[in-house]
Amino acid sequence: MKPRKIPLRKCVACQQMMPKKQLIRVVRTPEDEVLIDLSGKKSGRGAYLCGQVSCFKLAHKNRALDRALKATVKPEIYEQLARDFIAVEDEFTAMANQESDDDE
Numbered sequence: 001m002k003p004r005k006i007p008l009r010k011c012v013a014c015q016q017m018m019p020k021k022q023l024i025r026v027v028r029t030p031e032d033e034v035l036i037d038l039s040g041k042k043s044g045r046g047a048y049l050c051g052q053v054s055c056f057k058l059a060h061k062n063r064a065l066d067r068a069l070k071a072t073v074k075p076e077i078y079e080q081l082a083r084d085f086i087a088v089e090d091e092f093t094a095m096a097n098q099e100s101d102d103d104e
């Protein structure tokens with residue numbers, strides 16, 4: 001049995017290719033809302049970030065998220081995303097650690 005191929009995505013901030021599961025998806029919905037999509041299933045244009053606040057901050061600083069989403073992300077949206085990011089970070093890290101036991 002071959003292992004299932006893991007889909008890789010690139011973090012828009014640090015440009016690292018990572019398994020999709022270890023990235024947080026940010027989506028711009030057809031209604032032009034920008035939100036964190038932990039389910040990975042919302043429709044719209046998506047961008048991926050490592051589940052780390054440092055990468056989120058980098059994406060903010062160099063506008064990588066704006067470019068990836070092809071939209072200008074307003075400062076108040078960044079603030080909201082930053083709060084959401086911090087809120088999901090622990091949960092996300094716990095999930096990622098469970099999945100990546102055989103990684104190292």
Ligand SMILES: [Zn+2]
Nearest residue numbers: 011014050055
């Ligand atoms: Zn990153």
